[in-house]
Amino acid sequence: MKNLTERQKQAIATKLRITQISTDLFKRKGFENVKIQEICDAAKISTGAFYHHFKSKNEIINTGYEQIDLLLRERFESKTFNSNIDKIIYLVSEGSVLLQDLGWIFVGDVYKNLLSTDGKYTFKSDRFVTLEIKSAIELAIENDELQSSISSNTLTETILRISRGFIFDWCLHQGNYDLKTDILSDLNLILANYKK
CATH class of the missing domain: 1.10.357 (Tetracycline Repressor; domain 2)
Incomplete structure (x- = not known):
């Protein structure tokens, strides 16, 4: 297995961070009550960055x-x-x-x-x-x-x-x-x- 580049490592870390922040929001507020913009704000990313990693909530x-x-x-x-x-x-x-x-x-x-x-x-x-x-x-x-x-x-x-x-x-x-x-x-x- 080849080593990951720094860019690949950063992408994995960002996706994991989005997942963890989203999961925390879902646990506290419920899935339906959390908007994608709220996830982006909490993760300090743009909506474009969100959709780069995920197609949907x-x-x-x-x-x-x-x-x-x-x-x-x-x-x-x-x-x-x-x-x-x-x-x-x-x-x-x-x-x-x-x-x-x-x-x-x-x-x-x-x-x-x-x-x-x-x-x-x-x-x-x-x-x-x-x-x-x-x-x-x-x-x-x-x-x-x-x-x-x-x-x-x-x-x-x-x-x-x-x-x-x-x-x-x-x-x-x-x-x-x-x-x-x-x-x-x-x-x-x-x-x-x-x-x-």
Whole structure:
């Protein structure tokens, strides 16, 4: 991989800064209430610079969602685990902590955006969370931590679908319960059915 030029590094830094400032505004005010000019003013950039990096506000939400995965990956790769099941539990629980930190308003806006966007990031089969959960399930089956009566694809999709459902429910309840606790309760019920 070739080294980035200073101009490329500056462009990446600017895009990240716009994403972070926008995410903060969305968390505080809600996606619909934030205007592009407000983002530009807060980021100290022109609207032309904004549109150089993003086609729309919706694209910022997608970028923000990808940033969640990057943070999760960084935390995941710095840990060691006693079992593959512990990896699965960590990925789901730490992901829910990151979402809870963003707040139900912002996460709700992400979900609204997903309903109206083609190429939904959350369903990407090469997404870090999806790949790691599937890998951990495959290893858990190989190492006799989980039964082989269910395929790794089916169990991965079940875990992701239940997680998305919990996140949606948490947004509907305006974040008034602990997302991590409730997701983990159901995740442990699912995994208990397939433990050896």
